[in-house]
Amino acid sequence: MMNSINLENTYTSLPQEFFRYTEAETMPDVNLIKINEQLADLLNIDIGFFKKSIWP
Numbered sequence: 001m002m003n004s005i006n007l008e009n010t011y012t013s014l015p016q017e018f019f020r021y022t023e024a025e026t027m028p029d030v031n032l033i034k035i036n037e038q039l040a041d042l043l044n045i046d047i048g049f050f051k052k053s054i055w056p
Contacts, residue, residue, distance in 0.1 A: 011019050032050060040047045 035047050035050055037047055
């Protein structure tokens with residue numbers, strides 16, 4: 001079962017002037033409203049993960 005989407009953070013290999021580490025903010029009542037199935041397919045993302053985990 002897919003628990004996350006693994007994205008490469010290649011920007012972290014750049015000099016520190018180009019990025020900074022920050023803590024993620026918690027957002028209340030966030031809902032997925034649309035799945036771009038073509039993009040998910042292009043990125044090789046299993047949309048079943050979204051439909052089972054967070055789709056209303």
